[in-house]
Amino acid sequence: DAGVTQSPTHLIKTRGQQVTLRCSPKSGHDTVSWYQQALGQGPQFIFQYYEEEERQRGNFPDRFSGHQFPNYSSELNVNALLLGDSALYLCASLRKGVTYGETQYFGPGTRLLVL
Amino acid sequence: SQQGEEDPQALSIQEGENATMNCSYKTSINNLQWYRQNSGRGLVHLILIRSNEREKHSGRLRVTLDTSKKSSSLLITASRAADTASYFCAVNSGGYQKVTFGTGTKLQVIP
Numbered sequence: 001d002a003g004v005t006q007s008p009t010h011l012i013k014t015r016g017q018q019v020t021l022r023c024s025p026k027s028g029h030d031t032v033s034w035y036q037q038a039l040g041q042g043p044q045f046i047f048q049y050y051e052e053e054e055r056q057r058g059n060f061p062d063r064f065s066g067h068q069f070p071n072y073s074s075e076l077n078v079n080a081l082l083l084g085d086s087a088l089y090l091c092a093s094l095r096k097g098v099t100y101g102e103t104q105y106f107g108p109g110t111r112l113l114v115l
Numbered sequence: 116s117q118q119g120e121e122d123p124q125a126l127s128i129q130e131g132e133n134a135t136m137n138c139s140y141k142t143s144i145n146n147l148q149w150y151r152q153n154s155g156r157g158l159v160h161l162i163l164i165r166s167n168e169r170e171k172h173s174g175r176l177r178v179t180l181d182t183s184k185k186s187s188s189l190l191i192t193a194s195r196a197a198d199t200a201s202y203f204c205a206v207n208s209g210g211y212q213k214v215t216f217g218t219g220t221k222l223q224v225i226p
Contacts (some may be wrong), residue, residue: 004157006127033213042119042203042216043158054212088155103148104214 004093004107005085012113013081021076021110025093032074033053033104034066034089043090049074078112086114119204119217119223127223134191136220138204139184145207148214149189152201160190161202196226 005024013019025032031050035043045058052066070072072093078085085087088111119138120211122184128134146165150158164180164187171178177190190199202220205214 035216037155039155042205042218045213045215048213058213090157093159103160103163105160106150106158109155111155 004029004091004105006089006107006110007089008110009108010111010113012115014115015081015083017081017114018077018079019081019097019112021078021089021091022073023091023093023107023110024073024078025091026095026105029092029093029095029105030072032068032072033092033094034074034076035092036060037090037109038106039087046076081112081114086112088112116203119206119215121202121204121217121220123220124218125221127225128180128194130194130196130226132194134194134198134222134224135141136189136204136222138187138217140160140187140204140206140208140217142183142206142208144182147178147187148205149176149178150186150203150205150216152157152203152219154200156194158203191222194222194224198222199224 007022033048034046037043046060047057048055052068063079065077087111090109091107094104121138148163151159152158162173162178175192180187201219203219205216207214
């Protein structure tokens with residue numbers, strides 16, 4: 001049973017470019033959340049997708065957008081990259097029908113460096 | 116903004132000793148979770164404690180929750196070199212499983 005997978009593992013971009021990160025949730029999971037983790041900090045919630053719609057969003061600008069596909073996989077898109085977008089981007093998934101008090105499972109992350 | 120604040124920020128102990136990390140938060144919560152992260156990679160879920168629970172155990176881990184003080188602690192007993200990692204608390208205080216992470220405690224266990 002595969003866990004949460006993310007691609008690519010590392011990425012280097014230049015300022016102003018656009019980037020797409022991908023996440024496949026754990027089998028049986030239908031909800032995907034994205035987090036940004038700057039060096040030395042805790043992860044910050046970007047947004048969450050459920051039933052192909054953005055259900056909740058953190059304090060991130062519109063340059064950050066996402067998508068969820070019918071197979072529950074998800075993409076995170078960042079436009080007009082800034083140096084400050086350099087971070088580890090983490091994806092987490094939850095199983096179907098969850099309410100409160102459930103565990104989310106994290107992928108290994110994509111490390112993005114913006115030059 | 117980050118709700119959880121862990122302390123200490125860094126902790127260095129000898130193998131076999133116990134390690135205690137604390138987390139304080141600001142709002143009422145549904146549950147509080149502890150995670151481990153090795154070398155800036157993915158987070159591993161350790162334990163979840165609900166707001167109506169006071170203590171929970173999992174192997175060498177013991178978590179306590181004091182909702183009146185808005186604080187939690189994670190105790191790792193008989194530490195091993197493999198426990199060297201960053202530990203984060205995360206609170207779920209809203210809907211849809213959104214969690215807010217703290218700043219983390221960096222634990223070093225010296226063999």
